[in-house]
Amino acid sequence: MSPAHDDSAAVHPRALLLENIHVGAEELLREAGWDVVRLAHALDEEAIATYADSVELLGIRSQSQLSADVLGRFPRLVAVGAFCIGTNQIDLVDATTRGIAVFNAPFSNTRSVVELAIAEIIALTRRLTDKNAAMHAGIWDKSAIGSHEVRGRRLGIVGYGNIGTQLSVVAESLGMAVAFYDSADRLALGNARRCDSLEELLESVDVVSLHVDGRP
Incomplete structure (x- = not known):
């Protein structure tokens, strides 16, 4: 039936x-x-x-x-x-x-996404994925060339909603300088800097994190 x-x-x-x-x-x-x-x-x-x-x-x-x-x-x-x-x-x-x-449920996984974004930023900045692949291939590469701390790096956040704002706070606590762009008028948290255009953001940061849903 x-x-x-x-x-x-x-x-x-x-x-x-x-x-x-x-x-x-x-x-x-x-x-x-x-x-x-x-x-x-x-x-x-x-x-x-x-x-x-x-x-x-x-x-x-x-x-x-x-x-x-x-x-x-x-x-x-x-x-x-x-x-x-x-x-x-x-x-x-x-x-x-x-x-x-x-x-x-707008706050259901906000923190989870923020922690994952931070983990990926650290992994990419420290080249952990490259080092991991080399280690699995039997190569012990102790070189730190191209690897950096996230402290002092510039993070650009596109979409300053629930996730973007929390990412801004956590990233700043790690010593990152935060800039953001949003099509809506959003209040900057902490020392985050608002950019007037996406182009301005992309020209001034080292790392970009996207937190938008695809709508115009």
Whole structure:
């Protein structure tokens, strides 16, 4: 029997969780009386249509694309949970028109991304990836040529939102000079310097870190 014709949907509200959303979400929903289908991957428009008639809550991450056409296939949908930072993968105007609530988790992995960015900056500046590859090839290269501390280096951040601002603070605490560019008017934190254009930023920094979602 297909999910769209499961008789349990008439008794309990149904949630569809895509893209390997944490099992804790499924457990909480089941405790609240929901029927839950949890899949480890995203679905294309045709595949998602097999669930559409019975789903009232849809949980996604960044890979799923919820266009107006896709949202229109869910006659009972009341809410979309974006278990990620952004909502640009959802047609928010259409969702609003249909009365579908959309929520996201803008701070869910901010610190994780910042720490990963810092780790990559240090690895590239100290040439750790090159040294690691050489060591695995049996070459013990003790030369420090081309390797530098991050202290005193200039970091350029494109996109000064939740992640960009926190990266700015952490990088500055490591002794980096921070400049940033954002199309929106953002308040500089600490000693960070705002650039008036992307060109100005790129001409004045040693390292660039991008934290934008692809929108103009």
